[in-house]
Amino acid sequence: xxxxxxxxxxxxxxxxxxxxxxxxxxxxxxxxxxxxxxxxxxxxxxxxxxxxxxxxxxxxxxxxxxxxxxxxxxxxxxxxxxxxxxxxxxxxxxxxxxxxxxxxxxxxxxxxxxxxxxxxxxxxxxxxxxxxxxxxxxxxxxxxxxxxxxxxxxxxxxxxxxxxxxxxxxxxxxxxxxxxxxxxxxxxxxxxxxxxxxxxxxxxxxxxxxxxxxxxxxxxxxxxxxxxxxxxxxxxxxxxxxxxxxxxxxxxxxxxxxxxxxxxxxxxxxxxxxxxxxxxxxxxxxxxxxxxxxxxxxxxxxxxxxxxxxxxxxxx
Amino acid sequence: xxxxxxxxxxxxxxxxxxxxxxxxxxxxxxxxxxxxxxxxxxxxxxxxxxxxxxxxxxxxxxxxxxxxxxxxxxxxxxxxxxxxxxxxxxxxxxxxxxxxxxxxxxxxxxxxxxxxxxxxxxxxxxxxxxxxxxxxxxxxxxxxxxxxxxxxxxxxxxxxxxxxxxxxxxxxxxxxxxxxxxxxxxxxxxxxxxxxxxxxxxxxxxxxxxxxxxxxxxxxxxxxxxxxxxxxxxxxxxxxxxxxxxxxxxxxxxxxxxxxxxxxxxxxxxxxxxxxxxxxxxxxxxxxxxxxxxxxxxxxxxxxxxxxxxxxxxxxxxxxxxxxxx
Numbered sequence: 109x110x111x112x113x114x115x116x117x118x119x120x121x122x123x124x125x126x127x128x129x130x131x132x133x134x135x136x137x138x139x140x141x142x143x144x145x146x147x148x149x150x151x152x153x154x155x156x157x158x159x160x161x162x163x164x165x166x167x168x169x170x171x172x173x174x175x176x177x178x179x180x181x182x183x184x185x186x187x188x189x190x191x192x193x194x195x196x197x198x199x200x201x202x203x204x205x206x207x208x209x210x211x212x213x214x215x216x217x218x219x220x221x222x223x224x225x226x227x228x229x230x231x232x233x234x235x236x237x238x239x240x241x242x243x244x245x246x247x248x249x250x251x252x253x254x255x256x257x258x259x260x261x262x263x264x265x266x267x268x269x270x271x272x273x274x275x276x277x278x279x280x281x282x283x284x285x286x287x288x289x290x291x292x293x294x295x296x297x298x299x300x301x302x303x304x305x306x307x308x309x310x311x312x313x314x315x316x317x318x319x320x321x322x323x324x325x326x327x328x329x330x331x332x333x334x335x336x337x338x339x340x341x342x343x344x345x346x347x348x349x350x351x352x353x354x355x356x357x358x359x360x361x362x363x364x365x366x367x368x369x370x371x372x373x374x375x376x377x378x379x380x381x382x383x384x385x386x387x388x389x390x391x392x393x394x395x396x397x398x399x400x401x402x403x404x405x406x407x408x409x410x411x412x413x414x415x416x417x418x419x420x421x422x423x424x
Numbered sequence: 425x426x427x428x429x430x431x432x433x434x435x436x437x438x439x440x441x442x443x444x445x446x447x448x449x450x451x452x453x454x455x456x457x458x459x460x461x462x463x464x465x466x467x468x469x470x471x472x473x474x475x476x477x478x479x480x481x482x483x484x485x486x487x488x489x490x491x492x493x494x495x496x497x498x499x500x501x502x503x504x505x506x507x508x509x510x511x512x513x514x515x516x517x518x519x520x521x522x523x524x525x526x527x528x529x530x531x532x533x534x535x536x537x538x539x540x541x542x543x544x545x546x547x548x549x550x551x552x553x554x555x556x557x558x559x560x561x562x563x564x565x566x567x568x569x570x571x572x573x574x575x576x577x578x579x580x581x582x583x584x585x586x587x588x589x590x591x592x593x594x595x596x597x598x599x600x601x602x603x604x605x606x607x608x609x610x611x612x613x614x615x616x617x618x619x620x621x622x623x624x625x626x627x628x629x630x631x632x633x634x635x636x637x638x639x640x641x642x643x644x645x646x647x648x649x650x651x652x653x654x655x656x657x658x659x660x661x662x663x664x665x666x667x668x669x670x671x672x673x674x675x676x677x678x679x680x681x682x683x684x685x686x687x688x689x690x691x692x693x694x695x696x697x698x699x700x701x702x703x704x705x706x707x708x709x710x711x712x713x714x715x716x717x718x719x720x721x722x723x724x725x726x727x728x729x730x731x732x733x734x735x736x737x738x739x740x741x742x743x744x745x746x747x748x749x750x
Contacts, residue, residue: 145509179506189513196513203554206514206632208491208500213512216504223705224503227515230733233554237739240596240603246735251702350735384599384739421702 144181145210147191149393152368156331159278164331164366166276166283169402170394180225186271186348187232188390199390200234226424229349236352236377236387249351253423254415256351258343262410264299266320266344267337268360268375272394273301275404276364276371281306283326283333289407298407303335313338318356320344335362346377347389349424355381369396484640489647489670494628496670497696498706498731514632516625516706518552518736521699523712525724527564540719541566543578547724550736551620553629557585557738558620561595582609584616585738587656588748598741608747614656615686621653622691624672624709627664630654646673660687671696671707685717699729706731 157165184191188199196205216224238246249256259265265287273285285301305326316323316339323339337360346352346360359378364371376388478485491512494500500512529541543564551558564578581592589609590598597604621630627649631638634651641648647666652658659680667673672693679687695710708729714721 144506147510180503181506181510184507191510191513194511196511198554201554204633205554206494206500206629208494208512210509210511213502216502220705221504223703224501224515225505225507227501227704227706227731227733228503228507228513231513231515231517231554233517235735235737237737240594240599243596243735243737247730250735251730251732423702
């Protein structure tokens, strides 16, 4: 049997500690808590404010069940697994998943918690369909993600892996998206995107140097902000887990729609070089932070210190 | 968890199901004289290996037993990484394993005294339960008395996804023009799906999905679960025996139509462990022995397994969809 040496508890503990900065930040601002009782999206309430030009105003500090990767409930939400009190459903396939209601249960050590979390994050059926010649590569990247995942080396998550922005500032000719470094699964530095909405066209792809976030242009389709991005490097992965690599020909279409105090974000990934068909993320629903005094705190720097101590392939 | 197509309620077949259910119990309990007695020939549950078999009032605790069985193989899970207040859920979605052993030909020998053709087999299975799908890749080399010297290994890839079944010349064949051939094999769909649902994880998922139709008995001191499958396999009854660790040790299936011999199976599972290169706490059998239609079908030792919900996809080739539509 090819069993490697067991994962050290110290490493598992370090993994848990990675979650702390984001948690402290969010709870200090009246934001999400880690101890969700379900993974259902928040129900929208209140009116949707509009800017003077008539578009929905996306401005605000957004968090909640979306890409503030505060543990398993958020990650299950992000892959389309809706867990209720005694039922669980995959929103993409409609499959009902066996569920055993919460009751007194044995404590688990860090190893058990981390192993279960790794499985829970990968339960969803919504997987991009790669060309068959790349199936094994995706599996290998995921299995070896401790070394292969660029985020584990403090590289930027990039678009669309960063997910939904935590702060949006909307102006008549551009929007500003801010993504605080969060620890956890995408333990990367704070990133921002300044996205023109003035009607300009993309630069020719061959004239772009591939970057982590690409060249993004925003436009309104009705009440939905559509952000179209090209010009990526081929280093990033396009979802939080799974070894989902892409080529420099990736094209990403993000859609952001505000409904009262909720913001729903999706991204569609097109990459005819490696994918058989376009793939769309699970809709991620963020909740407006109601605290008018809430601010984004400075993120801790990402400094990779763990990899040299990892002795197994166990991973997030 | 069976997808919708396999979860279809078959209430109009209830009478038929009950009748066959009784028939199964008669067979498995040694054809006792009065099938109408509680437990249909087997003793009703009064105690189980896990101590979780009796519910309030002394009634058989089917739900508790299923939970114990799910936990015994690492299928029912929760995580303290932010999920302390979530219920336990079935985490087994996709899985891949590799094994070696013997498989047997399905052709009957010309003389009854002759042994079935046997093949040394490299066995590779990729499976998923959401949607239900399975890809079995085998490389078989003749062995035993029927072996022909110098025969080239036979490589086969058999796939099923829900109602679609096909054979591939290479993994993922037929999805991109010029890259392999996919040949529809619709008649094999039920047989292939059955292989998925009689794996220990499939048994637990299907028993939970069967709800009140799942019954619990004791036989020879062991806990036994019986339940019908659903969807296109609604005509198949399953009898699963749990061992002292609440792990599925034996699975028998019986179709309501005895002529469907491929759906009559008996599988033994043993040597449970976490066989993964990457530990998951998901326990899988290390040894699988199966009979089909009363004859040996396979005897496989599992070498390694990836239970970490790996990237496994089963897109249906367009020509297979076309074949199914006509």
